[in-house]
Amino acid sequence: MxxxxxxxxxxxxxxxxxxxxxxxxxxxxxxxxxxxxxxxxxxxxxxxxxxxxxxxxxxxxxxxxxxxxxxxxxxxxxxxxxxxxxxxxxxxxxxxxxxxxxxxxxxxxxxxxxxxxxxxxxxxxxxxxxxxxxxxxxxxxxxxxxxxxxxxxxxRTGPQALTAPDPDPAPLFTGPSEVLVPGGPFTMGTSTEPWALDNERPAHRREVPSFYIDTTPVTNAAYRAFIEDGGYDTERWWTPEGWAHIRQYSIHAPLFWYRDGKQWLRRRFGVTEAVPPDEPVVHVCWYEADAFARWAGRRLPTEAEWEKAARHDPAGDRSMRYPWGDGDPAPEHANLGQRHLRPAPAGSYPEGESPLGVRQLIGDVWEWTASDFLPYPGFRAFPYKEYSEVFFGPEYKVLRGGSFAVDAVACRGTFRNWDHPIRRQIFSGFRTARSEAV
Missing domain, CATH: 1.20.120 (Four Helix Bundle (Hemerythrin (Met), subunit A))
Structure with a gap:
């Protein structure tokens, strides 16, 4: 007792x-x-x-x-x-x-x-x-x-004001590029996490057909291939709204990237550096993530798919707090808390992978999903409707998983973030998915 x-x-x-x-x-x-x-x-x-x-x-x-x-x-x-x-x-x-x-x-x-x-x-x-x-x-x-x-x-412009050590180097990830998440029901959301916010509640069962999801977030190297293949100049990869947006604002690469000859550089917290090929891409909007996925012959995962990949333990048919289990995040699990000022290389943190082998679902970059920000069945606003309720609707897309800028207290397998699909200043990246062939 x-x-x-x-x-x-x-x-x-x-x-x-x-x-x-x-x-x-x-x-x-x-x-x-x-x-x-x-x-x-x-x-x-x-x-x-x-x-x-x-x-x-x-x-x-x-x-x-x-x-x-x-x-x-x-x-x-x-x-x-x-x-x-x-x-x-x-x-x-x-x-x-x-x-x-x-x-x-x-x-x-x-x-x-x-x-x-x-x-x-x-x-x-x-x-x-x-x-x-x-x-x-x-x-x-x-x-x-x-x-x-x-x-x-x-x-902000001007000299560097913040410093932090870089993540540990990681060997080039050579594992499978995608993981099969078996179809079936799982428990989404929570009714037991004591500090969960209203939009994470209540727990409810969701049926999710089988699908494949990227083992790691999409990297800068993969995204550069999209750029070099004319991704920003090919209308068919974009939604009508996305195409209009990138043309209006002359967007041709992730925010803070620029080309110097044949080399891509980026500005990161007051420092200019070569774009590291093996890091997850960051500072892309939903329209850019969606266009890349279409170019790659894939799609963005739905919010339910993302959470099932991150929380579902098929061996026990239960939903865990985090991909690695129920224990709070530790440094070996994920890149969180401004410990570093950049994402870790794709494939890092093997101790943080899900039971199915998906990596970096928590930390590094917020991941855009295909889903609008909507309430769960039985949602009740608490303690004030302005935290979540006023944002529900198709104007906002859901992001999941947190980033290197997120503290563990505000990041868990059920945590939901949301923003307008044009936002790029946030620490946002993505991974892609595809339905299992039938």
Whole structure:
């Protein structure tokens, strides 16, 4: 029988660890540049870094201090400034935002009070407090904004501000190019993961016919072959919307790539380098991923196919938390948490492969799927409809698996990301699939 006091201590320690990890990363991302860089808007697609910093503190105050602990508001007058739905990103630089020192002080004050209430919060009684959900939600929220800020760092011009060791070299992957995922039902989503967000719920059975899926994500070398074969100049590979988009914006390669003679180069966090052939391609939009798949005689996997490949254990007919099992991610499993600032070579992390032998389903690059972002049967918005519900529909495509920029707390086999099919600044790649011949 579980000791309730011991269980509460374990949850409290997990909440403390994840909140602390997130704040350390936020501090790194906002202390490695000077104040003008923090207040500048480096792209109309992104907020100034100082907006993200204060927004992180404001969300933490609203949910943990006010909603969970019932405390009075510290800075109620700034709620509107940091409401992501009230002000689009392009308009945020014109707002009377807190200057960097004040934003840091505000976020630190909120965190200090949160750590005080963490000691006395009971992890039961309400849906917000059950199993520490609200603390996990806020840790995930901060890490998601950390990923957003890392995207901003990639978009900013100027000298390199961030450094990290490269992933370990990996031998050229010589395994099978694709894996057969047998047809049949599997359990998609979750009803038991305590910190899962509303769009991951509830668990439900899905019937998925047999299909083949790439063993690894599509590499830069494979994508370059698409470019060199005239992929961006051949209309038949593109949806009408995709073709119109790439023609309108003169897109001829992944974002940050450019040709120097016969060589392809890319800019990565302030450094210019040759495009590494064996890394998964990154910074491609859904239209580009879909066009490559058509060119290759394949297609993008559906969201259900992707999750079955990542979670289904045919030996036990069960769905696991991760491709490698139920244990939390470790460095040998996946490239996560900004430990590196690039994807690892295709075929890396054999200890993280699925029971069927599919690799790098978690980490490295977000993977576009063929599916629109839609609710699961029985979906209920919680704790607010603006997290997921307002985004459901054909305007958004689902991405799965996380990237090198994603922390483990915000990445699991059921985690769903979504974005417009034109987005390329995100750390997005893909793998392809095909139906089994009948």
């Amino acid at each position: 579980t000791d309730p006091a011991l269980e509460a201590d374990t949850l409290r320690e997990r909440a403390l660890t994840t909140l602390t990890t997130a704040r350390a990363r936020t501090t790194l991302l906002t202390s490695c540049v000077d104040d003008p860089d923090l207040t500048a808007q480096h792209s109309p697609l992104m907020s100034p870094l100082v907006w993200d910093l204060a927004h992180i503190g404001n969300q933490e105050e609203q949910w943990l201090l006010r909603a969970v602990a019932g405390r009075e508001a510290i800075r109620p007058e700034i709620d509107g400034l940091y409401d992501a739905f009230e002000h689009p990103r392009a308009a945020r630089p014109s707002l009377p935002l807190l200057p960097p020192a004040e934003a840091r002080g505000y976020a630190a004050e909120v965190r200090g009070r949160v750590l005080d209430i963490l000691e006395s919060t009971a992890f039961h009684g309400t849906r917000l407090t059950e199993a520490g959900f609200a603390f996990g939600m806020i840790a995930q929220h901060e890490q998601q904004h950390d990923e957003t800020m890392l995207i901003t760092h990639q978009l």
